[in-house]
Structures are given as C-alpha cells and as structure tokens.
Amino acid sequence: MLVLSAMSFSQDLAPTNAMAIALTAGAWCEFFRSLRKLALGLSVALGVAILAANFLKLTGLHTEALVIDEHLFTFFMVIRYSTVIVALVAGVAAMTAFVTNQATT
Numbered sequence: 001m002l003v004l005s006a007m008s009f010s011q012d013l014a015p016t017n018a019m020a021i022a023l024t025a026g027a028w029c030e031f032f033r034s035l036r037k038l039a040l041g042l043s044v045a046l047g048v049a050i051l052a053a054n055f056l057k058l059t060g061l062h063t064e065a066l067v068i069d070e071h072l073f074t075f076f077m078v079i080r081y082s083t084v085i086v087a088l089v090a091g092v093a094a095m096t097a098f099v100t101n102q103a104t105t
Helices: 002-008 013-025 028-059 070-077 081-099
Strands: none
Touching: 013 028
C-alpha cells in the first residue's frame, strides 16, 4: 500500500497529467515540454540509482542482506481483488490531492 501511495504522489505525476491534458487539448508545445521534463526527471533518478549502486559495490557495503529474495517478488506478483481496490483508492486520492493543489510537486 505504501508503494502505491508513493507512486501516486511521485514527482512524475504533474508532467504525466500535463501530457494527458495537452494531448486532449491538442497543445503539442505543452505536450513536448512536459515530455522533456519527465524524461529529464527520470534520467536524473536513474543516474542517481546507478551511482548509488556502484558506490555500494566499490566500497564493499553491498552485502547479501541487500539481495532481494525471490519470495518477495512472488508475494508482490499475486493480484487479488484487494490489490485492485487499494490501487483504485490510491489513484483517486492522488488525483484529488493533485487537483486541489495539496500534492507536493
């Protein structure tokens, strides 16, 4: 549930919504501006993740405790009706917060 909430309130919500609105309105300039912002933000996040992973490997701080077990992936891959309800509620909460300007962007 925390993962879904974090995804709903993430920093890529504003550019993604702006792209959808721009496509609907036919505002191509705004669409490409939002696409550039989204690509830049995701590139920076990817770069930081790569640097952090390499830092952990080079300094020897990467241990077996940091390796993710296969069981964890299996646990998250099971989709039940409650998973859909939680995702729907998180999405509605995120859009409500975004529309009412209470989301952090």
